[in-house]
Amino acid sequence: MPPWLSQAEIDDLCAPLTQYAAQLRFIRGLGLTVRTKPNGAPLLMRAHFEEVMTPAKKSKHTKCQPNSAGLRLAYAKG
Template sequence: MNGMFLTDPEIDQICEGLGPNSHAAKVKRLQSLGLIVNRKPNGRPLVVRAHAEAVLSGRAQAAAEELAAAGNPESGAPRPTTGDRAAVIALFGRKKAA
């Protein structure tokens, strides 16, 4: 079983070409790929494996596109409900004035 986080050699492979001690550059490279990156106490990048697999495989992009399509009435998907800010303000304004 793979660990919860990418290993240092896996991160080094993704960031190939960057020096072994250029932790800040590796963080920037990983973030440019769309990954959420934390840091270990020694400064090395720390990336959750499941997140990296979703982003790098394109699953995260597919999910985002699916959500965008749900908001498109022509897609046939139900449109997500959103609050009507003005109506809420008016409602609370009426209650306050009463």
Template structure:
């Protein structure tokens, strides 16, 4: 394992097995949910921390936790009770 903050060309090629064209590699990596920049030679540039977070599934888990803990998305119980009281009367 390397200490570089970005994936090496070999690691990118490993993720893009079978693809030879750099543009195709970029599209494939983006389809995995990664943010991809391009080096001056056209090769994909993927930041290691972002890739590890995205590919591990932790990013999706964090979003789910944030949505579940967001109280503004909870139903307004008082308004619902008031609505049914008006219908009953």
């Protein structure tokens, strides 16, 4: 498997767009970094595509919360 997406894979991703310029705009709109081949076709690296398009694993860390009790205590002393 090559390190870049094949033209068939890019065509499938960008369907129904067939013009290379339209495909480039669409891929960039997805937030992907895309290069241009000498013939104008988009060149998209497979590793970057999978990194951006695969949902990130959720961390089990809880969202940071302010210590309201400590804040009240700090202002009560002053």
